Amino acid sequence: MADQHLSVPSPHDGTRPPWYARTATTVGRPAVLTATLIMSMPGEYKVARLAGWSDPWAYGMPFALSAYAGIAAVVAATRPKGARGRLSAQLGATFAIILALAAQVVAHLVQTEHMNGNQAWLIAITSMVPPAVLAHLLHLAATPTPVTAPSTSVDTPVVERVDAPADPATAAVPPMPQQAPAIEPTPAPAPVVYRDPRCVIVRPLYADGTRPGTGAMRDALLAAGHGRVGDSTIRGTIRAEIEEHEPHLALLPPALHGRTA
Structure with missing residues (x-):
């Protein structure tokens, strides 16, 4: 495809207007x-006074007509063809121009005594201007403005793709199906090594989720052949060492069948 070039006029090629023309514009x-x-x-102020408005309210007529004409003209010019509110804005801009022209004509005719300003139809039409302008401006404001996405099309040269012949020695190997990552087993906690071997006899008594009492620990020690052990040794040495290695065991509720805590 032939290369496409966009012709951009140079500011010095004679097509740009001179600086004084641009400044004047x-x-x-x-x-x-x-x-x-x-x-x-x-x-416009004179017409408002003829319709019965007093100062300073009569000064609002020029501002209402000028602002209305400007807003309607801008909306009519900025909305794309076929968009909602565009026709209404065009009619409003035309209506605003007619009102402004009529106000000037009527004011000068009355001032030069070619027309009597004290006429019911003139007063009635002039009185309807502010509410009509307000209603139409609210209509334009409530009509949604379409949002057009900017064009992203550009003239991009087309590059033809030439596929090289495949070499059997270097042909791409189809990818292997993805395998799920191996789940490493959680390492088991290291066994607790007690200083007092009698702790091994008492530790299983915590298996039911309760804290064994002194009597239950003494019976377990007797059954294991350790003889009679004093209560202070059971609680202050054996049980204390077990709960030193596993502090959460000390928070368990006491066993109900234990004879003493």
Whole structure:
């Protein structure tokens, strides 16, 4: 495929307007906008006064008409074709221009005594302007604006892929099926080595989840052939060493069948 090149005009190829033209456009637009707003305000204020508004409320008419025309024009220009609210914004912008033009014409006709400003139809139409503007602006605000995803398409040169002939000696070996990782067995805890061998006889008495009493430990020692062992040795030496190695055993509830704790 042939390479595609985008032609970007150079700022020095003579197609760009001169600096003074660009400056006049940049500075002139806000200047003209400000001048037209200032020139339109007296006529719109005059019409509001004719309709019965007193100061300072009559000054709201120029701001309402100017802001309404600007908002409707921006919404009509920024919403894509077929989007909800675009037609309504276009009609609103047209209506705002007609209102602004009519306000200027009526104000100057009345001021030059070519028209009587004290007419019922003129007062009625002018009185409906603020609520109509408010209702339409709320309608435009409630209409969702469609969000268009930016285009990510670019002219990318197409590179043809040429597959080299496969070499049997270096052909890719199909991957082996993935095997589950081997689970290493948990190492068993190291056996406890007691200083007193008689602890081995008493330790099984904790197997039922209770702390054996002195009598039960004495009976186990007698049955194992250790003779009669004193209570202080059973509790203070043998049981103490067992619970020293395994402190959680000391927290077990006492055995109910033990004769003494």
